Amino acid sequence: MRLAGRSLRTDASGRARLRVRIARAGRRQVRVTAPGHRSARATLIVRG
Secondary structure, three states, rough: OEEEEEOOOOOOOOOOOOOOOOOOOOOEEEEEEEOOOOOOEEEEEEEO
């Protein structure tokens, strides 16, 4: 998973946690990839 210039991997149950401070409100794209699967994207909405 990639968000805010950082990347991380999921645990054995497929979950990942990332705590970041985002400076501005707005929309951010989150991208997730896995070997053998298509990548997926989601939009994260940050409220100010």
